[in-house]
Amino acid sequence: MSHLKTLIGFLKDRWLLLAAWLILFVLTVLVFWLIPHSPLDWGTVGYLFLMQCVLLVFFLAVSFLAKRRFWQKLTPRSGENLLQNYLQGARSVEEERIERYINQLISEHQELMQQVVGNQEEQKEYIDSWVHEIKVPLAASRLLLHAVEFDIPDDKFILLENELNRIDAYVEQVLYVSRLDSFSKDYLVQEVSIKSVIQPVLRNQANYFIQKNLHYKVVGDDQSILTDEKWLSFIFSQLVSNAVKYTPDNGQLTIQIDKDPQGTYLRLIDTGIGIPPEDLRRIFDKGFTGENGRKTDTHSTGLGLYLAKNLAKELGIELTAASTVGKGTTMTLFFPLLSYYEEIR
Template sequence: MNFWKYLKDQWWVFVGWFLFVLLTAFVIWLSPGVSLSWGTLGYLVLMQTVVLGVILVIHYMSKRRWWRELTFKEGDSVLQNYLSSARSEEEHLEQEFINQVIREHQETMEQVVTNQEEQKDYIDSWVHEIKVPLAATQLLLRSIEFDIADAKYLSLENELNRMDEYVDQVLYVARLDSFSKDYLIQETSLKKIIQPVLRSQANYFIQKNIRYAIEGDDQQVLTDGKWIGFILRQLLSNAIKYTSENGTIKIRLVKKRKGVQLELQDSGIGIPKEDMRRIFDKGFTGKNGRNDQKHSTGLGLYLAKNLASRLGVKLYAKSVAGQGTKMTLYFPMLSYYEEER
């Protein structure tokens, strides 16, 4: 706080000083044998003003150190540092109150972190537990493959695959905060990532008679294959969902001067222009996702964008309503020391 702001806050002192000057002048005027001239009154006001000024300056200087400690500085964590330089009783009272607020905040945050860790552990456990009956159900379904109609078999298998995808989404959402503990950057073949993802969606390709093609030579990039596979699965799942029967999906691998692009182009319904800026927001389903037949959760693209950003991969979309969508993953050319070439 500067001196002028300090003076602005001392208005009550100036009011008291003015009343004291009036009272002093009134007492002198009432005193017998004492004449009150304008010169005397002016001298009295000057002396009292000087005394008041000295007192205010001394008080300001004594409080400035305390105010400096209370001043927030950019980059500081206010709720992590306790106050300890109080001198007067007033400052001790303020210090104790602020320190108590900090203590309560830290205790609350510790409880929140503990609850989040417990919730994450439960979700991890639940995901692994639920995958057992899912896998068992898939085995049972295969055991009766020839006892039911092909259409019913494909529908059941698709629903089980969709359940498996949703379970994976829950697991990856839970792991976002601890992402740095669960990735391994190494030289990876993009086609080795793409092929298992395509196989996992084979039933949907068959059911909707969607043709796909992989164009371009295989490219080697430095990344985590597991996470990129999950990202690509989300993008491909969306592409299939919003592509009509007899449509096409193309995956292109393009070598750029400073990196590699993986482009996923579909011939689907596209994304409305007004939705484009929000498609990567958490929970945003958009106009297309509100269709009852699409069952959009608004998590797939959010996860894909978030994970890609953490891996240093750029994900962006280009779409025209009614003319399909192109999702692009751009892998910058990196050295093993994470320095962009």
């Protein structure tokens, strides 16, 4: 079907040639007719028409085959990017002009892409440098805060410490966003204990648990998994932060660890406000805050779950969400066993 469309397009582009041939044939017949004392032989006319048709079809076929070879160069194969390879092998002046023009576009595109990549690298280096620099005054502020701990009211101390923790969390988000593209250069997969990862995260959220009078419990036996401890810790911290943010005072968080023949499950179950059904399918989109995130007392950035989803994907972890408005949300991290993972691929 594609070859037929190509042929039809080829003939449409040469309608002037076909019209000129038809006019020439009519003029030839007219000349024979106008010759005096020479009766017009329609058999000769038919024979002449047939010969001209054969020559025309032969010419068009040779031209079509030559053009098709060049067109195939302009048609990318599966997985091929035409903007990465220069065209070569032009056989006519027209093809040389097209080839020269396309190669110039490819060259300009590659130069532009190199410039963009260079700018991105510079921006990433600046962000990394800024993140490390900002951590110094953050650490100094934390030390100063603890130095005056007994000179200010407890509620003020907890409030200031929470704000410092929030700033630190936002700084970490910026750092992980900048590292997302270079993930393959910055991870170490090894056998780790799930509880050894989640317990430090829960301790870091202690002030928020106290402030909102939230209770949590860990259910299930500890399990060992193959993953990168640092990146998994960040993923889980984003999930816990979201759960704490959207769970009202006196709520409950349950961390559930399960295992079956397919792999290990780490579930974070909260009794929060839940996610509306129309927002649930978009919560992992970059910058999406949804109805809950637009509330004035939550200050959502729309980056936490986006980072968690993408980092989990890089680690071979499946992150899913289930929620009921007014009852709570369950975030599930599934760690497939290697044999099962290879089998389903």
